[in-house]
Amino acid sequence: METASQALGIVGEELAFHFLSQQGYKILLKNYECALGEIDLIAKEKGVLVFIEVKTRRSDAMGMPAESVTFHKRRQIIKTAYYYLKRYGIKDVPCRFDVVSILMPVNGSPSLELIRDAFGEGD
Amino acid sequence: MLSTVFSSAVVGIDAYPVEVEVDISSGIPAFNIVGLPDTACRESADRVRSAIKNSGLSFPSKKITVNLAPADIKKEGSGFDLAIAIGLLVANESIPAEQVKGKVFCGELSLDGRVRGIPGVLPRAALLAEEGSDEVLIVPAVNAKEALCVKGIHVYACKTLSGVIGFLKGDREVTKTSGSVVVSPEKKESQFEHLDFSDIKGQHHAKRALEVAAAGGHNVIMIGPPGAGKTMLAKRFPSILSDFSQEEAIETTKIHSVAGLLTQKAALLEYRPFRDPHHTISNVAMIGGGKYPKPGEVSLAHHGVLFLDELAEFNRNVLEVLRQPLEEGRVTISRAASTLTFPARFMLVAATNPCPCGYFSDPKKECNCTPIQVKKYMSKISGPLLDRIDIQLEVPCLKVNEITGKSGGETSDMIRARVEKARLFQRARYCHEKIASNAELEAHQVEKYCRVSPEAEKLLKMAIQTLGFSARAYHKSLKVARTIADLEESELINAEHVSEAIHYRSLDRSVA
Numbered sequence: 001m002e003t004a005s006q007a008l009g010i011v012g013e014e015l016a017f018h019f020l021s022q023q024g025y026k027i028l029l030k031n032y033e034c035a036l037g038e039i040d041l042i043a044k045e046k047g048v049l050v051f052i053e054v055k056t057r058r059s060d061a062m063g064m065p066a067e068s069v070t071f072h073k074r075r076q077i078i079k080t081a082y083y084y085l086k087r088y089g090i091k092d093v094p095c096r097f098d099v100v101s102i103l104m105p106v107n108g109s110p111s112l113e114l115i116r117d118a119f120g121e122g123d
Numbered sequence: 124m125l126s127t128v129f130s131s132a133v134v135g136i137d138a139y140p141v142e143v144e145v146d147i148s149s150g151i152p153a154f155n156i157v158g159l160p161d162t163a164c165r166e167s168a169d170r171v172r173s174a175i176k177n178s179g180l181s182f183p184s185k186k187i188t189v190n191l192a193p194a195d196i197k198k199e200g201s202g203f204d205l206a207i208a209i210g211l212l213v214a215n216e217s218i219p220a221e222q223v224k225g226k227v228f229c230g231e232l233s234l235d236g237r238v239r240g241i242p243g244v245l246p247r248a249a250l251l252a253e254e255g256s257d258e259v260l261i262v263p264a265v266n267a268k269e270a271l272c273v274k275g276i277h278v279y280a281c282k283t284l285s286g287v288i289g290f291l292k293g294d295r296e297v298t299k300t301s302g303s304v305v306v307s308p309e310k311k312e313s314q315f316e317h318l319d320f321s322d323i324k325g326q327h328h329a330k331r332a333l334e335v336a337a338a339g340g341h342n343v344i345m346i347g348p349p350g351a352g353k354t355m356l357a358k359r360f361p362s363i364l365s366d367f368s369q370e371e372a373i374e375t376t377k378i379h380s381v382a383g384l385l386t387q388k389a390a391l392l393e394y395r396p397f398r399d400p401h402h403t404i405s406n407v408a409m410i411g412g413g414k415y416p417k418p419g420e421v422s423l424a425h426h427g428v429l430f431l432d433e434l435a436e437f438n439r440n441v442l443e444v445l446r447q448p449l450e451e452g453r454v455t456i457s458r459a460a461s462t463l464t465f466p467a468r469f470m471l472v473a474a475t476n477p478c479p480c481g482y483f484s485d486p487k488k489e490c491n492c493t494p495i496q497v498k499k500y501m502s503k504i505s506g507p508l509l510d511r512i513d514i515q516l517e518v519p520c521l522k523v524n525e526i527t528g529k530s531g532g533e534t535s536d537m538i539r540a541r542v543e544k545a546r547l548f549q550r551a552r553y554c555h556e557k558i559a560s561n562a563e564l565e566a567h568q569v570e571k572y573c574r575v576s577p578e579a580e581k582l583l584k585m586a587i588q589t590l591g592f593s594a595r596a597y598h599k600s601l602k603v604a605r606t607i608a609d610l611e612e613s614e615l616i617n618a619e620h621v622s623e624a625i626h627y628r629s630l631d632r633s634v635a
Contacts, residue, residue, distance in 0.1 A: 081151060094149040096184055117184045120152030122168070 012056025066101035130206035145210035158191030242383035268390030339606030340560035347518030396427035
């Protein structure tokens, strides 16, 4: 069973995938999952390993989508990223965390916003 | 890449050097500050990030570790911002490493890249002078004058982070701040323009007693009914004090600098401090304290005057903590984090009513306090504290023709001239001792320096017999008599000097 918001999330991630590919990101993985959490997209851009969180919302009535990447969520993503780097023995590679914020009204075209280097450890 | 930049920090009123090490490595972006930073210091990360971005440079999205060495001393405050930002830019290879050698940075950054002022610049400057190093001190522009109080060091003042970067890269000419700040007696007069002894009608006796106190550095207590002019007299007391010497000024300014009380205009305190805390003050505020101990009122009044109005209303604890500073001229504050000693050589000027209603022993108005109330009120001022006060002075109500008459009498300047003379006279006498004034005389020194004439001796004996003077009161009277003689530049203490001194022991007399 898929809820409406889960379905929206999947559509959003699909949109982000195409959008980032156009921007020159080389997408390595989609929906990387481990016991610590999940990362929507892992990509490479100009030699930098980028961990991307995609957030989609129907309206900004409850705030912008990017705002809902809370401290807790950010920490979860960072932990997952650490696990990923360890798991595949990746060392000395510059990393970055990006957020793609998608606003998708029920009738209307979606608007995407890419926030590069959105957060780091200790933010 | 790793970089090292020098800064300094302040503990108590002394600075110590701090090395700011910045390491940038790839990995998950992070900005960590280690070396026991407090919250203000840790938040430096956010200020530095914004300041660098808003100065038109890119902030590295990498794993950044900042170490403030020595790592075992707790760091507090925002004074490391500038050093951290410069260290980061060196590690990032935006600034060549050799450019920051021999330079010491201190300052807080604002988010838009301006450099804000910090407390404690004077101790930092003094540190460089003590070490005799030819390092260049880079300080916020607002603190530049303060740093210049110390002679023999190179000071550069900066307003913005980009200005500092330009200066280090050499593509912008930053003028070296030069000149020195010295105590200027001309400015003193303007400070007390509105507070002059000639404003006070009558009270010649009290004025004279304050002159003696200022000349000999004696502590004073004034006792009298409300409205007699005790507070008015005390407020004008600083205007007759002898001038600050440069060393005294620097010492006191250091304390004020650490406490963050210096204004941009007055880099060096030009006149002796006059502190008049309210009687609800806590004992920590009085002697200093806090997790990272900060100077209290007694230290802020160093080389100046601590005025305690309504002495009997003060919390008893607060008065008792005054004993150590009054005795030793310094306070030692012990906390879990550290034990610090602040200088606190001040003159105590206290004022109090004789009883709760205030009119005890007033000739006109009747006192409606019970004898027990009066006793209880005065017993709040403990013997050991009273013991440290050389001059006990009754300030009576003014008479009708005094109140309606013209104000006048001598101006503060005239009195101060005499005080200065008496001080010089004392200094010449005590040139081989560690003391500077009569108030600091120890028992054995009293015998050595207070030679009395035979008539004076007789008078003192009489005082002991008829007024019931204790040995302590005897010594105090001798010291005060010494000062009175000094005002007349007489080496020998005569009968009139002694009789005036005995006059200033009103509490001893009334007890008898």
